[in-house]
Amino acid sequence: MIILPAERLGDAEAHFAQAGYALTTVTTPAAGGLRETQAQLAHALRLPDPAATNLDAMADSLRDLRDLWGGQEVALLWQEAGQLAENDGRAWWILSEILDDAEALAVVALGSTRSSEQS
DSSP states (O other): OEEEOGGGHHHHHHHHHHTTOEEEEEEOOTTOOHHHHHHHHHHHTTOOGGGGTOHHHHHHHHTTHHHHTTTOOEEEEEETHHHHHHHOHHHHHHHHHHHHTOTTEEEEEEOOSHHHHHO
């Protein structure tokens, strides 16, 4: 997993697009915890429905990620990942570990912009 400040989203998009990755983005829900964020991640990665609510199903589905994306490797640009880490460190750790184990997946976790917008 690559961790970047939110301002580097454009750089990450350009890098992975040039490298031939399929790009997908997800944003941590504003009040989201583990299950809400898991559902958003599963949807963004085109995983089967059980992966949205079951962590084991998510881990299993990620083994087929390349097939789900037509043979391409995938770059997940996770916006507001920092917000989840701040609000629910356990959820961040669990989801990060599952995503890190996926072979055909590069994850870019982008920091929070919400706290800077609220200031």
